[in-house]
């Protein structure tokens with residue numbers, strides 16, 4: 173309990189509804205996500221996990237006709253407020269996509285893409301950032317001799333870690349991961365999970381996953397979504413051992429979804 | 430099963446034959462122009478002025494005229510077409526309005542070139558009072574190939590995968606930064622090749638410049654964009670159909686045709702080379 177009180181809330185979502193055109197995808201979401209913890213979002217396909225994740229860095233804005241009601245606060249600031257700068261927000265909230273999406277540029281240029289956008293021009297400084305991010309994403313040893321080679325020449329698992337390094341290069345507080353390991357083999361998956369274990373010290377991480385074991389292994393808290401609603405949210409251990417809701421139990425025991 | 434096989438074989442055979450027929454036709458035309466045109470081509474033919482209404486002398490003013498028109502067309506149509514395409518694919522919301530614009534562009538692509546000629550005559554030559562001139566001709570040709578450039582540019586912008594945009598936006602790039610740094614570099618080669626093909630077509634057109642730029646016989650070279658010029662396709666048209674001694678000056682016609690052909694093929698080749706080079710550079 174004493175430990176719990178030190179935990180700061182990083183993201184605060186209040187009465188949030190989300191619409192794709194006239195179709196509502198999220199219903200009255202209320203959740204509090206703690207700083208420097210790993211929160212897993214689980215739930216059957218189509219329940220709105222990705223949609224919710226994408227409301228947190230306003231990536232849904234780029235889809236025509238989307239609309240959000242309610243409040244999403246990060247560090248107390250309303251990210252949908254009139255003075256919010258979306259570009260600033262996305263610097264603070266990095267995102268890793270389900271399908272790794274390196275740009276068809278060199279490994280170096282991939283990671284330097286963000287810092288360059290934000291005004292870092294000095295080659296030495298860029299090199300420093302590239303190295304430290306590759307070290308953090310546990311890719312440095314594998315690619316240090318070929319930073320000028322195309323990122324497309326990397327394996328799937330390496331590409332995904334490159335994308336993580338690229339996201340870290342803009343120095344975010346929060347890292348959103350949408351099924352980051354779903355396209356990877358068990359070995360690469362394990363590497364990503366280890367990596368998340370490392371990153372949790374410095375970043376607030378939210379990870380969407382279909383893999384129950386993975387949620388159990390990497391997360392502190394777990395949120396279960398069903399048909400656009402947040403059904404249950406709590407410590408991962410509690411969710412997996414004694415869930416309060418019948419639907420949660422059915423889902424994690426594999427009775428549906 | 431065998432029936433299916435047989436009809437598939439037949440379909441292949443048919444398609445192959447049709448391809449051959451087309452290729453044979455083109456080869457024949459090119460061959461004929463080469464055989465008859467090559468002997469005419471000389472330093473004198475390329476770099477001197479025509480004499481006796483084009484029956485003798487060279488075709489320098491027509492070559493230069495076409496080059497000026499092409500350059501003018503590029504300067505107007507390329508930026509206009511590319512920015513329209515960027516607006517339509519990247520910025521405009523899908524709405525009735527943009528659908529109407531798209532429809533208009535497609536329709537425009539199908540308008541006969543003489544109609545563009547008349548339009549250019551009405552707008553650029555008369556209303557804006559440019560007179561028959563390089564600038565009026567270039568603007569008319571630009572209008573004509575604008576749809577080609579827009580459609581080609583839109584296609585190549587759309588060919589850049591969505592994740593390239595999302596990935597960039599998620600790193601805190603603005604929309605324009607994303608387009609400029611992560612979309613255009615990959616779309617540009619396609620935009621260029623599509624546009625060059627369109628420009629190649631413009632170089633060979635007669636009807637649009639007939640009323641807006643081309644002079645029947647004008648041995649002096651132009652000194653400003655408001656001057657009339659000779660142009661290869663129009664010169665060829667004159668030599669072949671309007672000249673009093675059309676039959677006697679066949680070699681001149683072939684020579685002109687060959688130069689025009691080389692110019693257009695050269696432009697297309699240039700487009701192909703760009704495409705190959707850039708394909709090698711960017712792969713995804």
Ligand SMILES: Nc1ncnc2c1ncn2[C@@H]1O[C@H](COP(=O)(O)OP(=O)(O)OP(=O)(O)O)[C@@H](O)[C@H]1O
Nearest residue numbers: 192195197215216217218219220221222223224235
């Ligand atoms: N761009 C879109 N336009 C319209 N509806 C969408 C769009 N994206 C998602 N939806 C709808 O919103 C709902 C939630 O989708 P979402 O992608 O958030 O689900 P998810 O939980 O991430 O599923 P999965 O586990 O399969 O990735 C679904 O019903 C989906 O059809």
Ligand SMILES: [Mg+2]
Nearest residue numbers: 221222223350
């Ligand atoms: Mg999803």
